[in-house]
Amino acid sequence: MVREITIGQYYDEESVIHRLDPRVKLVATLVYIVAIFVVDSIAGYALVALFLAACIMLSKVPVKYIVKGLKPVMIILLLTVVFNMLLTPGETLFKFGIINISKEGLKAGSTMALRLILLITGSSLMTLTTTPNNLTDGMEKLLNPLKYIKVPVHEIAMMMSIALRFIPILLEETDIIMKAQMARGADFESGNIFKRAKAMVPLLVPLFVSAFRRANDLAMAMEARCYRGGDGRTKMKPLKYLRRDYIAYAIIWLFLAGCIVLRILL
Amino acid sequence: MGIIKTEKLSYEYIRRDDEGNVSGVTRAVDDVSIDVTQGEFIAILGHNGSGKSTLAKHINAILTPSEGEIWVDGINTAEAARIWDVRQKAGMVFQNPDNQIIGQLVEEDVGFGPENLGVPTDQIWERVEESLKLLGMLEYSKHSPNKLSGGQKQRVSIAGVLAMHPKCIIFDEPTAMLDPHGRREVVRAARALNDVEKITIVLITHYMEETIYADRLFVMDHGRIAMEGTPKEIFSQVEKLEELRLGVPQATKVAYELKKAGMPIPDGILTRQELREALKACL
Amino acid sequence: MSMTLEHVNCIYSADTNHSVHALKDICLTIGDGEFIGLIGHTGCGKSTLVQHLNGLISPTDGHIYYNGEDINAKDFNRKELRGNVGLVFQYPEHQLFENDVFADVCFGPKNLGLDKKEVELRAYEALHSVGFPDEEFYSSPFELSGGQKRRVAIAGVLAMKPKILILDEPTAGLDPQGREDILELISDLHRNENMTIILVSHSMDDVADYAERLIVMDHGSILYDDVPQEVFKNVRELERMGLAVPEVTYIMRSLKRNGYEVDDTITKIDDAVEQILKLWSEK
Numbered sequence: 001m002v003r004e005i006t007i008g009q010y011y012d013e014e015s016v017i018h019r020l021d022p023r024v025k026l027v028a029t030l031v032y033i034v035a036i037f038v039v040d041s042i043a044g045y046a047l048v049a050l051f052l053a054a055c056i057m058l059s060k061v062p063v064k065y066i067v068k069g070l071k072p073v074m075i076i077l078l079l080t081v082v083f084n085m086l087l088t089p090g091e092t093l094f095k096f097g098i099i100n101i102s103k104e105g106l107k108a109g110s111t112m113a114l115r116l117i118l119l120i121t122g123s124s125l126m127t128l129t130t131t132p133n134n135l136t137d138g139m140e141k142l143l144n145p146l147k148y149i150k151v152p153v154h155e156i157a158m159m160m161s162i163a164l165r166f167i168p169i170l171l172e173e174t175d176i177i178m179k180a181q182m183a184r185g186a187d188f189e190s191g192n193i194f195k196r197a198k199a200m201v202p203l204l205v206p207l208f209v210s211a212f213r214r215a216n217d218l219a220m221a222m223e224a225r226c227y228r229g230g231d232g233r234t235k236m237k238p239l240k241y242l243r244r245d246y247i248a249y250a251i252i253w254l255f256l257a258g259c260i261v262l263r264i265l266l
Numbered sequence: 267m268g269i270i271k272t273e274k275l276s277y278e279y280i281r282r283d284d285e286g287n288v289s290g291v292t293r294a295v296d297d298v299s300i301d302v303t304q305g306e307f308i309a310i311l312g313h314n315g316s317g318k319s320t321l322a323k324h325i326n327a328i329l330t331p332s333e334g335e336i337w338v339d340g341i342n343t344a345e346a347a348r349i350w351d352v353r354q355k356a357g358m359v360f361q362n363p364d365n366q367i368i369g370q371l372v373e374e375d376v377g378f379g380p381e382n383l384g385v386p387t388d389q390i391w392e393r394v395e396e397s398l399k400l401l402g403m404l405e406y407s408k409h410s411p412n413k414l415s416g417g418q419k420q421r422v423s424i425a426g427v428l429a430m431h432p433k434c435i436i437f438d439e440p441t442a443m444l445d446p447h448g449r450r451e452v453v454r455a456a457r458a459l460n461d462v463e464k465i466t467i468v469l470i471t472h473y474m475e476e477t478i479y480a481d482r483l484f485v486m487d488h489g490r491i492a493m494e495g496t497p498k499e500i501f502s503q504v505e506k507l508e509e510l511r512l513g514v515p516q517a518t519k520v521a522y523e524l525k526k527a528g529m530p531i532p533d534g535i536l537t538r539q540e541l542r543e544a545l546k547a548c549l
Numbered sequence: 550m551s552m553t554l555e556h557v558n559c560i561y562s563a564d565t566n567h568s569v570h571a572l573k574d575i576c577l578t579i580g581d582g583e584f585i586g587l588i589g590h591t592g593c594g595k596s597t598l599v600q601h602l603n604g605l606i607s608p609t610d611g612h613i614y615y616n617g618e619d620i621n622a623k624d625f626n627r628k629e630l631r632g633n634v635g636l637v638f639q640y641p642e643h644q645l646f647e648n649d650v651f652a653d654v655c656f657g658p659k660n661l662g663l664d665k666k667e668v669e670l671r672a673y674e675a676l677h678s679v680g681f682p683d684e685e686f687y688s689s690p691f692e693l694s695g696g697q698k699r700r701v702a703i704a705g706v707l708a709m710k711p712k713i714l715i716l717d718e719p720t721a722g723l724d725p726q727g728r729e730d731i732l733e734l735i736s737d738l739h740r741n742e743n744m745t746i747i748l749v750s751h752s753m754d755d756v757a758d759y760a761e762r763l764i765v766m767d768h769g770s771i772l773y774d775d776v777p778q779e780v781f782k783n784v785r786e787l788e789r790m791g792l793a794v795p796e797v798t799y800i801m802r803s804l805k806r807n808g809y810e811v812d813d814t815i816t817k818i819d820d821a822v823e824q825i826l827k828l829w830s831e832k
Contacts, residue, residue: 133370165370168412173643179605180644183636184705185628185660202656205646209691217365224326224358225368225426226350226382236377236390313724314695415591442722445591445751447791472724511726516754516796516818523822529829538796542803549809549828 009069011128017059018129021245022138028252029126035259036118041266044259045114051255052122059129069124070117077116084109132164141239154230162218170211177206267340269434269466270302270325270356274334276489277320294320296489297334302468304433307460309469309477309497312486313511318470321486322438325468327352339433354383357427361439363419372414372422373398373407379430390429397425400463401455417448424455434466435459441471449473474501475515478536485510498534517541552579552602552634552713557611559597559769571597572608573769579713579747584739586760586777587749590791594769595749596639599715602747603634632661635711639718641702645690650676650701653690657709668708675708676701678742679734696727703734713745714738720755732759757781757795757816765792778814797821804828 017025032051039045056063090104127135140157147153178188181202188199277295280288295317302308312318323329324336327343339355341348357379360366369375373394380390398404401421411419420440427435437456441449453469453476460467469476477483478497485493485500487510493500501507504514504522514522521535521544530548535541559572571594579585589595600606601613607621614620620630638644647653654672663671676686679700685693690701699719706714716735720728736759739746750756756763756777763780765773767790773780781787781794784802793799795816801824805813809828815821 131370133374161370162368165368165411169364176638177644179600180636180638180641181656182605183603183631183638184644184657185631185709186656187628187660202644202646206644209646210643214362214365217360217362218368220328221358221360221366222368222378224328224353224360225379225430226353227378228350228382232384233381234384234386234390236374236381236387236394238387313726445791446793447590474725513725513729517800519818520797520800520821520825523818524825524829527822527826529826538799538803541800542807545800545804545825546807549804549825549832 009128010131011061011065013060013129015058015060015129016244017055017125019244020129020248021239021241022130022134023142023239023241024245024248024252025126025130026135026138026142028248029123031252031256032122033119035256036115036122038256038259038263040263043266044262045118047255047258047262048118052118052125055122055125059125061125061128066121066124066128069128070120073120077113080116081109081113084112133161136161136164137235137237137239154233158230166211166214169214170207173210174203174207177203177210267337268301268306269304269339270300270336270468272301272321272324272331272334272336273299275299275321275324275331275336276333277317277324277329278332294489295324295331298489298491299334300484300491302434302466304466305460305464307457307467307469307479307481308484309471309480309482310484310486311471311474311477311512312492313472316486317489318486319438320489322358322436322468322470325356325434325436326358327356328358354430355432356434356436357430357432358436358438359420359423359427359440361442363416363423363443366423367411367419367426370410371407372403372409372411375411375422376407376426376429379426383430393429393431394425397428400428400459401425415448416444417451420444420448420452421455424452424459428459428463428465432465434468436468436470438470439472440469441473441476449476453479472512474512478515485512497536501536502533551581551616553577553614554601555612555614557598557601557608557613559594559601559606560609571769572601575611575771577764577771577774579745582739582743582745584736584746584759584761585748586756586763587747587766588751588753588756588763588792589766590751593766593790595766596717597769598766599636599717599747599749602713602715603631603636605636628661632657632709633711634713635706635709635715637703637706637714637716637719639721641705641719642690642695642698645698645702645705648689649687650681650690650693651686653701654704654708657705661709671708671710672704675704678707678738679704696723696730699723699727699731700734703731707738711744713747715747715749717749718751719748720750720752728755735759751792753781753787753793753795765790777816781814781816 035048039048085101085105086099088102088105088108090102092100093103093106094101136157140153143153186199186202275295275298276293279292279294281290283289298321310318320329324331324343325338327349330344336343338352341352343352367375368378376394376397377390380393385393395404398407401424403418403421403425406414406418411422414422440452444452456467456469457479459465469480471477480497483495483497483500484491492510493506501514501518504518507514515536517538518535521531521541525531531544535544554575554577557572557575561569561571575598587595597606601608604620604627612619615630618625645653647656651672654675655668658668658671681700681704690698693701719731719735723731732755735746735748738744748756748760760777763773763775763777764771765780773783781798784794787794797818798816801811801815801821802813804811811824811828815824
């Protein structure tokens with residue numbers, strides 16, 4: 001059930017995008033998000049969409065896989081569009097009873113939908129092409145300057161990578177505990193919201209107990225292997241910029257510049 | 267002095283109630299003195315709660331004694347400044363295969379220890395490859411640990427310890443959660459490291475079949491060393507083992523029953539091959 | 550009162566490229582009061598099979614009948630089925646969640662919609678039948694020893710008064726004494742309450758002493774379904790699957806190979822001793 005959500009799950013493939021330094025991809029994603037909110041014309045959106053399409057093609061991730069990943073967020077997307085349509089005042093297009101759809105509302109709704117789709121697809125492309133570990137490494141390196149204002153950058157990155165490693169294990173465990181309680185007659189599916197919330201107790205308590213036990217074991221195992229924080233630690237896979245990374249940086253900044261120019265001109 | 271030496275080592279768990287007052291004291295390890303020579307294969311046998319895991323955690327300086335002392339390669343583990351030296355020299359493999367793998371790829375997990383030790387990058391790769399090769403896991407180096415079997419996960423954990431170049435590896439019930447096939451994989455790996463790499467092995471287990479290859483065997487009960495000797499010496503004492511609620515391997519049990527009934531069977535039979543030879547001689 | 554499986558198939562992630570055919574055309578009848586050992590190595594489909602028996606998983610194809618009724622039919626009462634077919638998962642102590650032992654054991658019968666008096670009576674009886682001491686009824690389940698926790702978890706299923714009790718690896722992770730205690734307990738339930746037992750295990754030694762019928766699974770199919778003596782004749786095949794026969798069977802086989810007149814299908818130590826002694830006295 002839970003395991004069917006594929007949005008942003010790493011898709012193994014050999015491509016230029018996959019091989020890029022994770023720092024480049026992180027920065028590029030940020031720049032891309034800024035670009036989405038910079039453009040405001042059809043030409044602008046076309047440029048952003050074109051850029052995204054080019055990246056997807058280079059990444060060799062099948063479009064079908066990306067679209068499948070979008071399904072779970074569809075409802076949120078639809079709700080945003082509908083609310084925007086209904087709640088923006090302006091010149092009336094249609095009117096059914098108290099429901100009033102304005103021209104401005106339609107425009108605001110569709111712009112919002114377009115932006116969200118571009119945003120979600122773009123950022124999920126990053127996680128689709130970067131292993132979680134690579135991603136945390138990149139983040140650790142990018143945020144490194146924050147160390148000087150006492151932000152525990154290494155610890156945050158380590159926490160994220162441990163969390164990522166244990167997600168599949170805990171999901172499987174959830175599945176087993178759920179079945180075990182169902183074998184004892186538990187019912188997770190019927191009743192009103194309060195009843196259902198109460199029915200979660202036999203699932204959540206064991207899950208917490210188990211998570212704490214695992215945390216305890218893992219901490220001991222890490223200490224036994226001489227883990228003592230980030231200081232004095234070397235890296236098995238240190239991040240190094242290559243030529244393709246500099247080129248990618250150049251392209252992404254050019255892209256942002258293009259978006260700004262379009263905004264000013266049109 | 268051997269690689270591991272304890273003298274009158276005791277450890278007490280102190281339970282506290284809600285106000286922080288001492289509500290009870292459990293003496294988990296009680297007056298244990300052992301001396302392990304470099305290159306030995308030691309097994310510690312005992313049922314749950316006998317104190318064997320608590321003792322093991324002292325060798326890696328996860329716990330320090332309440333009373334008495336322990337030295338690992340000549341270092342007193344109570345010396346806080348040298349704790350990381352102790353942990354590098356005495357690596358530890360734990361029971362639950364899932365809860366000791368940190369990396370998201372097999373190779374990253376094996377590299378975790380050397381990274382912590384500050385080993386230069388190119389040497390980390392050498393150590394990772396060498397360790398995985400020794401454990402027969404090299405072909406899985408790019409795999410996610412979640413997809414491996416229990417025995418394979420434990421082999422990855424052993425490789426992770428091996429990559430730190432320890433002198434001694436403590437196995438704390440590494441087979442308790444595995445199926446028979448996985449159990450064999452792990453015991454075979456431990457024996458190979460002892461034979462080929464001359465690494466001192468301390469194997470803690472409650473499966474007696476796994477202890478018959480050890481050079482020396484300790485049986486623990488209520489925190490104390492109840493029996494000590496070669497597996498042959500220990501398993502000759504069937505009655506005492508049963509009294510300690512441990513039982514013996516099936517071949518040993520059959521030999522013991524036959525002997526009790528009057529057959530001239532030698533003491534200390536451990537494997538079915540030995541029993542077969544003994545039976546041939548007297549039938 | 551019986552359970553019948555007709556051509557049951559189960560395919561996980563059916564329409565993807567990583568689909569797994571976990572059960573292949575399983576046909577099986579489980580009669581009243583049987584003691585069945587279900588054996589196979591990790592991943593052979595045995596856990597999937599038992600989860601079909603109480604409707605936790607529905608077959609991709611095929612039918613399962615309990616007392617002649619299709620358990621996957623729309624109007625079939627699943628909850629009642631789960632009361633009649635009790636399933637104890639692997640490491641069942643991981644599902645304990647209440648503040649005290651007694652409340653946890655009440656969870657199952659309470660879900661069956663029984664009145665409070667009946668619920669408590671059943672919980673009391675269940676805790677008694679697993680030999681759990683009265684004075685610990687109101688202690689927290691999280692503070693018990695491993696063996697005690699497991700008893701409580703088994704009591705939690707027994708309190709539903711199942712006609713068929715399925716236990717998935719009930720001895721995993723326990724020490725020899727704990728293993729024996731649990732197996733004795735299961736055997737008592739079978740003998741005294743005439744409960745149908747399905748014991749799932751990858752350890753031959755566990756089931757050989759107790760089961761009257763052995764079902765061996767491999768790659769999602771049933772390979773053997775017979776009395777233990779007959780199944781253990783297939784030593785080669787069993788070894789190929791990573792399942793050894795009991796140690797005593799090996800001993801008797803080697804005697805027979807050497808020309809002695811013995812029964813090489815023996816699985817119990819006492820029987821083996823008796824036969825060898827007979828040989829010796831005839832000499």
